[in-house]
Amino acid sequence: MLAWNVINVPSTENRAGLKKRYDDSCAGCHMQKGDGAYGAGYYPSLANNSKMQSKYYIIRVLINGLRGIPSFHSMMNDAQIAAVTQYVHSDLNNFTDTVTTANVAQLRHDFPPGSDPSD
Numbered sequence: 741m742l743a744w745n746v747i748n749v750p751s752t753e754n755r756a757g758l759k760k761r762y763d764d765s766c767a768g769c770h771m772q773k774g775d776g777a778y779g780a781g782y783y784p785s786l787a788n789n790s791k792m793q794s795k796y797y798i799i800r801v802l803i804n805g806l807r808g809i810p811s812f813h814s815m816m817n818d819a820q821i822a823a824v825t826q827y828v829h830s831d832l833n834n835f836t837d838t839v840t841t842a843n844v845a846q847l848r849h850d851f852p853p854g855s856d857p858s859d
Contacts (some may be wrong), residue, residue: 757827758827759831760829761823761827765812769783770784774832786828793835794838798810798828799825799839800847803821803848811852811853814852818844818848822841
């Protein structure tokens, strides 16, 4: 578990923890710098992407999945989803909202999707 309080903006030394969580969960498809990729599929850019302005959009995608992006509902707890969301929102896009575990809990539901909800 990350050693920072998601209620507060993470300090510089804790940003490495945010990046590690992103690298472990997202970079395999969306690349290290969030630039996205084409190849065996289409992996959209997460960096410099206006959709990432809404932290709630990112949280919803992580919880529910979206068009080939897996649901992380059962794979990540609220703090982990908040960490990935904070990294994508702030570090890859320079938006300034703070992402909290309460933001994630607000959108988390009891039943993980059984399939891609965009189908």
